[in-house]
Amino acid sequence: xxxxxxxxxxxxxxxxxxxxxxxxxxxxxxxxxxxxxxxxxxxxxxxxxxxxxxxxxxxxxxxxxxxxxxxxxxxxxxxxxxxxxxxxxxxxxxxxxxxxxxxxxxxxxxxxxxxxxxxxxxxxxxxxxxxxxxxxxxxxxxxxxxxxxxxxxxxxxxxxxxxxxxxxxxxxxxxxxxxxxxxxxxxxxxxxxxxxxxxxxxxxxxxxxxxxxxxxxxxxxxxxxxxxxxxxxxxxxxxxxxxxxxxxxxxxxxxxxxxxxxxxxxxxxxxxxxxxxxxxxxxxxxxxxxxxxxxxxxxxxxxxxxxxxxxxxxxxxxxxxxxxxxxxxxxxxxxxxxxxxxxx
Numbered sequence: 001x002x003x004x005x006x007x008x009x010x011x012x013x014x015x016x017x018x019x020x021x022x023x024x025x026x027x028x029x030x031x032x033x034x035x036x037x038x039x040x041x042x043x044x045x046x047x048x049x050x051x052x053x054x055x056x057x058x059x060x061x062x063x064x065x066x067x068x069x070x071x072x073x074x075x076x077x078x079x080x081x082x083x084x085x086x087x088x089x090x091x092x093x094x095x096x097x098x099x100x101x102x103x104x105x106x107x108x109x110x111x112x113x114x115x116x117x118x119x120x121x122x123x124x125x126x127x128x129x130x131x132x133x134x135x136x137x138x139x140x141x142x143x144x145x146x147x148x149x150x151x152x153x154x155x156x157x158x159x160x161x162x163x164x165x166x167x168x169x170x171x172x173x174x175x176x177x178x179x180x181x182x183x184x185x186x187x188x189x190x191x192x193x194x195x196x197x198x199x200x201x202x203x204x205x206x207x208x209x210x211x212x213x214x215x216x217x218x219x220x221x222x223x224x225x226x227x228x229x230x231x232x233x234x235x236x237x238x239x240x241x242x243x244x245x246x247x248x249x250x251x252x253x254x255x256x257x258x259x260x261x262x263x264x265x266x267x268x269x270x271x272x273x274x275x276x277x278x279x280x281x282x283x284x285x286x287x288x289x290x291x292x293x294x295x296x297x298x299x300x301x302x303x304x305x306x307x308x309x310x311x312x313x314x315x316x317x318x319x320x321x322x323x324x325x326x327x328x329x330x331x332x333x334x335x336x337x338x339x340x341x342x343x344x
Contacts, residue, residue, distance in 0.1 A: 013055040017041045020247070023281060024203070026079035028055050038062035043073035055282045060140035061131025063157070068179050069147065076151075078146035079205045081248070081276045091129045094122065095137070099268035103138045104165060142166060143175060145264060147273035150187050153198055155260075156186050197242075197254040198263075204276045206249040207302030212334070213274060216306040232274070234309070240263055241270060251276075265327055275304035283327050296331040303331050 001274040008028050016024040024041045033040045038059070039045065056062050059075050069075045093115055094102075102111050111134060112122040126134050126166070146164035149155055155163060161172035176184040218227040225234045232243045239257040246252040253270065257263060271277060280302045287293045307325045 004159065006325050008055045009055060010050070010053070010055055013041070014050050014053060017053075018047055020044070022206070024026055024204075028056055028057055029059055029062045029075060029078075031065060032060050036067055037070050038075065039070040040073040040075055041079050043070055045072050056130060056131050058137070058140075059139040059144060060132045063140050063143070063179070064132040064136045068181070069144070071180075074147070074151070075202065076148045077203055079203045080271060088125050088129045090126050094126070094134060094167075096268075096272075098134065098138050098240075099141075099265070101165075101265055101272070103135065108134050108249055136252050141264070143179060145158070145267070146184070147177070147187065148170065148200065149198075150184055151189070152200055155198070159260055163263045163278055165261070167266045192203070197256045200253050200255065200267075200269075201246060202243070202251045202253055202271070202276060204249055204251060204273075204274075205279055206280075208245075209300055209302045209304065210245045210251075211302060212330075213304045213306060216330070217273075222307065234273075239266075241266065243270070243274065272307040273309045275307050278304050283324070286324050287328055287331065290328065292335075293328060296335050300331065303327060303334070304329055312328040 004228065009097075013030070015021075017030055020042045022042055026040075029038045029039065030041060030043070030048070032048045033052045033054060034048065038056070044160055056065065059078070063069075097111060097114060102114070108122060109119040112119045115122065117125075123133055126132060126137065130137060130139070142165045145279060146160050146166070149160045149163055150157075153160075157172070158169050161169045164172075166175070168173040173183060176182070176187070180187060214227045214230070214232060217225060217232060217330070223232075224236060225232070227233075230244055234241050238259050239255065239262075241256075242254045243251050251274070253267075255263070257266070273300070283303075284297050284301070288297055297333070
């Protein structure tokens with residue numbers, strides 16, 4: 001069932017922005033009418049006046065409205081809300097398929113067919129839940145990934161273009177010129193060491209129980225994965241990825257790929273596997289209504305549930321999907337002293 005999400009309360013959003021409250025990071029973005037820029041609520045810049053603010057639920061909505069990303073707070077580094085954005089089962093499934101490249105090789109009509117809904121209905125749901133069309137969501141994801149690669153790696157601009165999913169360097173250059181009003185190369189503010197694996201930071205909403213997440217993965221005994229000394233590793237046909245904890249809300253991923261155009265799908269799979277879109281505050285609020293779980297929530301804040309590396313099949317019926325059962329099961333396993341993994 002698709003339920004209309006609660007609208008953003010401007011007064012609450014403005015207070016969160018003034019406080020630079022990290023709990024709201026990724027939940028909304030502030031579009032500033034006087035500058036044409038959109039920011040994360042934790043942006044260090046001087047806050048705009050309330051009458052100059054417009055609050056939207058996604059970066060795609062901000063860019064579709066004609067705002068460009070802030071170069072200070074870097075919206076590409078905001079925590080990913082993913083399936084937590086809104087409450088539409090259809091939108092959740094569509095986002096998973098878009099991350100897997102559905103719109104790279106097909107159109108919105110074909111995506112709707114895979115989901116069992118019409119093109120117009122799919123567009124309406126995306127507008128309702130994300131404030132932007134499916135194509136705008138896909139394009140924004142490409143732009144923000146490219147911006148992160150420009151900032152954090154030594155890849156050439158041509159390599160960045162293909163790694164982020166742009167079909168051509170020309171299209172990449174035109175998009176960045178239009179959005180940032182400067183060529184992509186002008187956004188590279190510092191030199192990074194050349195050679196070696198790609199090194200990217202992945203944002204997670206704090207708290208994050210990294211040790212327990214690794215314990216779940218180790219218990220699943222997947223032959224292509226390994227866990228050792230706080231490090232997660234996975235090997236696949238075109239390369240490998242290694243992830244360690246960087247700080248309270250960031251992981252560091254070191255990625256080796258023989259073909260850079262597979263990077264977007266790899267990152268989407270990695271976020272699913274490590275449950276990086278989870279909202280620990282929402283999880284705790286729901287599970288705290290069960291008296292049996294209160295002590296475990298206090299003892300193990302930020303528990304995640306290891307997800308499936310592979311994109312869910314089009315045919316899986318997730319209409320009754322709710323994350324709470326999987327997290328409750330994990331907490332119950334911790335209470336009993338078990339370490340068995342629980343699949344999302």
